[in-house]
Amino acid sequence: xxxKNRPSFATRAIHTGQQPDPETGAVNVPIHASSxxxxxxxxxxxxxxxxxxxxxxxxxxxxNLASLEGGIAAPVFASGMAAINAICSMYRSGDHIVSGHDxxxxxxxxxxxxxxxxxxEFTYVDTSDVRNVEKAIRRNTxxxxxxxxxxxxxxxxxxxxxxxxCHRRKVELAVDNTFMSPYFQQPIELGADMVxxxxxxxxxxxxxxxxxxxxxxxxxxxxxxxxxxxxxGAILSPFECWLILRGVKTLAVRMxxxxxxxxxxxxxxxxxxxxxxxxYPGLPEHPQYELAQRQMSGFGSMITFETGSLSxxxxxxxxxxxxxxxxxxxxxxxxxxxxxxxxHAALGEKGRREIGITDGMVRISVGIENVQDIMDDxxxxxxxx
Numbered sequence: 001x002x003x004k005n006r007p008s009f010a011t012r013a014i015h016t017g018q019q020p021d022p023e024t025g026a027v028n029v030p031i032h033a034s035s036x037x038x039x040x041x042x043x044x045x046x047x048x049x050x051x052x053x054x055x056x057x058x059x060x061x062x063x064n065l066a067s068l069e070g071g072i073a074a075p076v077f078a079s080g081m082a083a084i085n086a087i088c089s090m091y092r093s094g095d096h097i098v099s100g101h102d103x104x105x106x107x108x109x110x111x112x113x114x115x116x117x118x119x120x121e122f123t124y125v126d127t128s129d130v131r132n133v134e135k136a137i138r139r140n141t142x143x144x145x146x147x148x149x150x151x152x153x154x155x156x157x158x159x160x161x162x163x164x165x166c167h168r169r170k171v172e173l174a175v176d177n178t179f180m181s182p183y184f185q186q187p188i189e190l191g192a193d194m195v196x197x198x199x200x201x202x203x204x205x206x207x208x209x210x211x212x213x214x215x216x217x218x219x220x221x222x223x224x225x226x227x228x229x230x231x232x233g234a235i236l237s238p239f240e241c242w243l244i245l246r247g248v249k250t251l252a253v254r255m256x257x258x259x260x261x262x263x264x265x266x267x268x269x270x271x272x273x274x275x276x277x278x279x280y281p282g283l284p285e286h287p288q289y290e291l292a293q294r295q296m297s298g299f300g301s302m303i304t305f306e307t308g309s310l311s312x313x314x315x316x317x318x319x320x321x322x323x324x325x326x327x328x329x330x331x332x333x334x335x336x337x338x339x340x341x342x343x344h345a346a347l348g349e350k351g352r353r354e355i356g357i358t359d360g361m362v363r364i365s366v367g368i369e370n371v372q373d374i375m376d377d378x379x380x381x382x383x384x385x
Contacts, residue, residue, distance in 0.1 A: 097142065098137060196215075199213050320378075
């Protein structure tokens with residue numbers, strides 16, 4: 001769709017790649033549930049041949065997500081982990097990747113237990129200090145991979161500073177923007193070369209479909225990732241592409257409500273006598289509050305808090321009613337989880353201790369329900385401690 005002036009985020013979310021169907025006028029993008037496409041003659045088709053290579057519904061989603069993150073292309077994959085694996089597949093044996101040390105637990109599992117067996121090398125550092133990144137870069141470093149805010153410790157990395165450090169050494173920077181969504185954080189504007197999302201989370205927003213995306217800034221990246229889609233086949237189905245297209249239409253209004261509720265809940269937890277500590281970049285006591293104000297346009301709805309022990313966490317989580325005890329995040333419903341036994345169980349006790357994840361930590365993805373109901377639920381659940 002062409003505009004005289006570049007439209008706002010909310011308008012692009014609803015219209016870019018989501019134009020009415022030219023054949024029927026349908027407002028919603030059709031689900032093209034076809035594995036193959038008829039060709040007019042040998043070597044001549046309508047742009048589609050086989051659904052593993054490309055699909056019209058997928059093309060619309062990729063166009064939409066590229067627009068929202070400010071990239072040139074946005075290949076989508078079967079999950080967030082498949083997207084991260086696709087990024088790493090762009091490199092080769094002997095290449096070195098510098099990564100944050102307190103990422104979602106599935107990432108070091110992929111790096112250490114799968115990709116390391118193919119000769120790739122990984123170094124984990126605290127990316128909240130750009131000097132750690134600079135020291136870790138070697139002659140064979142090809143990528144710096146950053147998650148900001150981190151899961152679940154909510155530590156921030158200065159994207160612009162890290163991008164500058166990477167580019168001086170001709171290293172690419174990939175940023176996982178899942179927690180903030182493109183609505184609240186724009187890593188490409190800050191210098192990132194690629195942005196990755198688990199589209200399962202805020203982009204979809206309804207906890208009903210898996211997916212991942214890598215937003216590119218360079219033609220070579222887009223071509224490599226399109227080839228990886230075709231060669232490895234970890235592509236997103238037309239139906240799940242449609243679910244994300246549907247979810248993205250309300251991304252702007254959802255994120256505004258997530259953010260409003262998140263701020264109320266964070267302040268409530270920070271005042272609660274049963275809570276030892278709250279990790280949320282929107283609280284002035286967060287060590288990187290100033291960076292959060294500069295780098296993000298909102299603080300979001302991801303909060304981690306300390307209950308003091310595994311026993312306390314168990315008691316509290318057994319009592320929740322409005323909050324749903326479940327893996328994942330970014331849905332319209334409030335999801336609450338226990339990192340030590342859920343998202344970061346694979347790190348082991350020693351691995352969690354090294355990065356500061358305790359057995360008493362609870363992570364909450366604040367939904368868009370009535371915020372007083374959420375706080376009342378947390379209050380009655382914390383009373384069990």
